[in-house]
Amino acid sequence: NAGVTQTPKFRVLKTGQSMTLLCAQDMNHEYMYWYRQDPGMGLRLIHYSVGEGTTAKGEVPDGYNVSRLKKQNFLLGLESAAPSQTSVYFCASSYRGLAGGPDTQYFGPGTRLTVL
């Protein structure tokens, strides 16, 4: 049981390049999330998904796209990377808890992305 994994762990891009971050979970969780963490800002929600085939915008969605074609995978795409997207990206997943409440969010180890 690997939990939540993220690929890659580190990446350096040039401005304008594109890339996809992959998040995978083997816990059969319904909910999946993408966050970014910047110094002094805490974690901010980019996009999230409450089930296979569904996605929704979070707090800072601009410049990112996501897809959830399979329940266990949640992809985060940057079509044209900008230096402002330099950050650490975290994926998380959770069950939909009883009575609609949240179960614990399990986090991946993070991806450090630098855009030059």
Place this chain on the structure above:
Amino acid sequence: AQTVTQSQPEMSVQEAETVTLSCTYDTSESDYYLFWYKQPPSRQMILVIRQEAYKQQNATENRFSVNFQKAAKSFSLKISDSQLGDAAMYFCAYYSGANSKLTFGKGITLSVRP
């Protein structure tokens, strides 16, 4: 929109002593949950404790407990018998039952003096 405020950027505690980390939040919802997460230098996010808003009893997990003041919208974390391994960044987080979103505070860096 909900907001979570952690006003203290840093705190320090002597090993074996007790420390309290403060957190306030703003919401008009009645269905929500509150969390404290720990992030050590490894960057891994670790759940410390959770509190359901509808429960009056404060949550406790071993050396970690919370003081949940619903009317004051305050959710502080108390760490008893502090250990060197408690040194980390701690994040307070609010989960909205209406939209399934988790909102984090900016975090507080806790150092533990031997």
